[in-house]
Amino acid sequence: MSNNFARNIQYIFVLLGVFLMLSCSNTRFLKEGEVLYTGARVKIDSDVASKKEKKELQSILQAKLSPKPNTSLLGLRPKLYFYNSTKEPKKEKGFRYWLKYKLGEKPVLLGDVDYNFNKSLMQNQAENKGYFHAKLTHEIHTKEKKAQIVYNVKPGMRYFISQVKFQDDTTAIGQEMHKLADKSLLKEGQAFDLDMVKAERERIGDAMNERGFYYFHSDNIIVQADSTSVKDHRIALNVKLKDNTPELATKQFSIDKVIVLPDYNLQGLKKGKYQIPMNPDSLKAYAQGDVYIIDPEHRLKPKIFDRTLYFKTGDLYNRADHNLTLNRLINLGMFKFIKNEFVLSDSLRHKFDAYYLLTPRELQSLSLEALGRTNSANYGGSELNLKWIHRNFLRGAEQFKTSLYGAFDVQMGGAKAANNIIRAGINTQLSIPRMLTPFHIRSSSAFMPRTNINLGYEFQSRTDSYTLHNFNTSFGYVWKENIKKEHDLKLVNITFVSPYKITDKYDSLAQKNVYLRRVVEKQLIFGSSYTYTYTNTMFPLTNTVYYQGTVDLAGNLVGLLTGAHAEKGYQQEIFGIPFSQYAKIENDFRFYHKFSQKSSLASRIIVGVAYPYGNSENIPFSRQFFVGGTNSIRAFRARTLGPGSYDPRVEQQGFFFDQSGDIKLEWSAEYRRNLYKFLNLAAFVDAGNIWLINEDVQRRGAQFSKDFISEMAVGAGLGLRLDFSILILRLDLAMPLRVPYYPRGERWTLNKNHWGNVNWRKDNLVLNIAIGYPF
Known part of the structure; x- marks a missing residue:
């Protein structure tokens, strides 16, 4: 470490010490007779209440006390010091105003405390918990212009x-x-x-x-x-x-008639274009079962409301069905506003008509989106997306989405040369608000089940290496049991990858390297996949969880019927292309603990295994696991880590290649703290790696073994998060603590830091810039 760097550290500690001393002297700013209020304690005096009951009552009563004392940190009050030491600003703006009134905090004095009000409030709260004859007194303990209040509570017997x-x-x-x-x-x-x-x-x-x-x-x-x-x-x-x-x-009420206005508009009503009918019997020409529909332009097929509305004529009113119907109408995605009215139609028999007044969104929208990005692998680039959506494609609230995009990523330096990447493609999706099955399925969820049909193509070019065509299509269902649980079943999921152009330079290397050759082989992947997601993170709970599990099966039925066995030389083909056969499972579990409104702990563990068999000896490159980068192990650049203890630095081809594996184990923990309004701080630790199922002679140490723990990479760092409501800009600075491809016994790097060395900082400090939280 250089002398200058050590001297700077000393200066920082001296300044910190001065700041702490100043923070301790807040009482010198008090006027004559003023005493700083430092807080209050509640003492429970009871011979009959259990220890648990006393602790619970104490916590409840303590929370009711007011005012709250000045914010303290390790017994110090820096916010109060900023207020006291800053002169009164002349204007309600500028740095001095911000320092005194935004960063600073006005002193809370003993005179601000209303003891009788607090005792009355606590006595009332004690009665609410069954202590009807509680007696309260208080004591004031003063020392050096600071005062603390102790409230003594004798709760008596609980009822x-x-x-x-x-x-x-x-x-x-x-x-x-x-x-x-x-x-x-x-x-x-x-x-x-x-x-x-x-x-x-x-x-x-x-x-x-x-x-x-x-x-x-x-x-x-x-x-x-x-x-x-x-x-x-x-x-x-x-x-x-x-x-x-x-x-x-x-009185119990039942439903008389159900009337839907799918083109409801307040402005239109004012002009008399769409009047709410007072006599629904006149609308039988628009009837669909028990539902009356006012849709003169026939923009929607009537059957859509059979699947959406839960009230029928003669039904007893039910609040659950009421809310269920509103949620399903919202979930259709084609209405901007949804209004529900119940109009009394027969007061003697206690019946009313149910009206659904639906204001549609624009049926079509076109948007252009431009993105700029950079990642930890020293790539910078841009992406342009042209998106078109039709929200009523076949008059049944079907959503048709098309996205046309182009992107490029340019190597901006780094320890190893790499290829620039150019991507262009189109993705289309038809989302139908029901399950297309041979048999009728009626969902009782507040969320409409959907059938999704996807079709896409991508052109990908790595300059000086290869160009690929990637075709994909899928058919499946997405449905939610409730707000916590979601299922995504793809019955058919097909991917076809075909090389278009391979450079002579890359081809010559691929002849010697099996791994490089597999990247540009023709790949035909077809099968099914299922994803289950559970989360309760949307609720204001102290502890919340998120879990997503995915099972991906490819080529199993065809492989079984054809007797495919690649290891024995019986590899089968479809249209001259060997199809992939494998089973893949991935689990992503996250746990969040909230310490307070301003601090929390987030943790995540990912375990994944992809096993090739039958017609395949290896997992297709596009289906393998990768680690490193902004949302993974942040101390290592994207896709540069692993597999196992393999050292990617041995590659001397002049290329940078993504490192992939068949097994993935990853763990992260992150402490998050709000510093000031939109500014948040994070301290994090990441660990993990990827491995191969089978041995690769050209990547020594890549195979999974009993020594996998010793091949775990570890990184740590600090991050700033700028929360602007509409987006969160994240800057994470990380460094490796354990490098798996270093020699055994030398993998921990805690004693190998050279902060004063420019080259060391360049190689070991990784800045990740991203949008949103990593998990």
Whole structure:
């Protein structure tokens, strides 16, 4: 390490020390008589409550205290120091204003604390948890112009539920409510908890909405505590309907008629073009089963609403079917706004007509997208996409998408020369909002199942190496059980790769290297694949998970019928091309833990295996695994790591080739912290590698063995994330901690850092620039 670098480190520590000393002296800014409030503690004094109960009550009461003291870090208050040490700005803008009022924090003084309000709030909260006779006092501990408040709480005996009674009478609503008693959240012997009482009212309200009581609300229910039955700190609860419940809330409603306006427009209604009909019987010319459709231009096939709407004439109103229908209409993707109205049609028999007022989106859209990018393999480039979409292609809400694209990536330096890459192609997809099967399938999910038909072509050229044609097509289904679970089944998935031009230079190398030869061989891959995804990351939970598992099978049935066995010389062909036969499984599991609103831990593990057999001795290059790069092991450049302990630096052909494998093991952990509004910091560790199933004599150390742990690569680094809401710009700087292709015993590099050496920094510090989080 150079002397200059060491001296700079010393300066940094000196400045940090000065900053810490200044942070400690915030009280010197206080005026005469002012005392800095440093926070409060809640002490629970009880001989009867368990340790768990006291800890739970303490946590609940502590959260209710106000105001919150100034932000501290390791006992220091740097934000308060910025406020105190910055002069009052003349304008409400500029650096000084930002430093004082945005980065800084106004002091919280003891005089800002309302002790009586806090005690009243805590006493009320204690009663909500069943401690009806809590006594509270407070003490103020002052030292050197700093004060802390201690609230002493004597909760007394907690009250428990002795009995839960539900209203039982001969009315329809009384009988329906009584049916809900068996699944009550309130149980005999349970501690009284007002939050549980509120949850029980919500449960009953939702259940009544499911039973036809359209106008019923949880506020119509009261849970009475029977004070006359209080004995030995036990209390009886009586669940009943409020006396002032509106008459309509006690009546069950059914559906009379269902009317759909698929071309609803507020402006059109104002002009009198589309009036909501007051007499649906006049619309029988547009009837589809029990549904009346006002679509004079016949833009939509009526059957689409048979599969989407869950209400039929005579059905009892059901809130679940109500929401299910709205979600499925949204999921069709062709309506901008969806409005639902229930109009009373027969007040004596308690019936109403259900109207669905649908405002369509533009049926067609055309967009042009230009992208610039760079990656850790020293490539920079651009991509141009022209996208066209039709949202009602066959008048059944089918979506037809076409994307025409062109891209290039240019080598911008690096330790090894590489080939520039040119890509151009077209992708098309027809997405049909139902499952095209010989038999009828009716989904009860809020998400419309879809049949997807894809067709694509890509022209790929690596200058000075080869040019490939890549054709692909697939047919399959995508459906969601619910918001957490999604299935993607491709019954047919075909890929055909054909070399168009191979340079003499590359061909001469491929004659000597089997691996290079396989990259440009004709490949015919056909089979099926299935992907299952589960996630609850959209919910505000402390712990959330994401899992995606994929099974990819190719050539199995044909290989079995033809008796293909490549190892024994019985390799079969279709149209003169050997077809691929393999089984591939990949699992991606992620776990997220939220420490607070500003900090969290994200982790991921990926395990994948691709096994060739029958008609194949090797996995096709396009189906193999790769590691390294912005969303993988970030301390190693994209696709340069592995397989195993193979050292890619031994290649002397003047080319850079992607390293691929049949087995993949990858693990990452990342601590994420919000620093200021849009600015976030991350500290991460990545580990993993890829391996081959079979031995490759030209890539020594590439085969998977019992020593795979010793061949794991490890990298770590720091990153900045700029969250601009519409996108997240990510900059990750990483360095390798363990390099698997170094000699055994020398793979850890912790003691080999040369920060002052320019060449070392160039080879070992990898900057990844990307959009979005890595996982």
